[in-house]
Amino acid sequence: MHEASLMASALELACAHAREAGASRVQRVRLRVGELSGVVPEALEFAFAALTTSGPAQGAVLEIEAVPAVYWCADCQGEFDAHAATPECPRCGVWSHRLKHGLELELSTLEVA
């Protein structure tokens, strides 16, 4: 399961950060997940719950921040929100293939104690 290994690496990173900060516990993990990252938030939550039954992240809270797909239009020099199927600029109708956001999968904030 893709999400399980992603979540395991995210938690490893979170625990490493906690150790570096001299903390013993991870309390809250916030992830930025792009709309087009291909990751299913529910599966991440499921994996998180399974991976935090013991260890330094036991009982930690997971927050998922959904990042919408945002394209850049070179014609009008502006950004616009769009879904994968129709990356068309609403101002000039040109199709853009320059995705600015939507593929993120990263640790955004972390609370340790």
Ligand SMILES: [Zn+2]
């Ligand atoms: Zn445009």
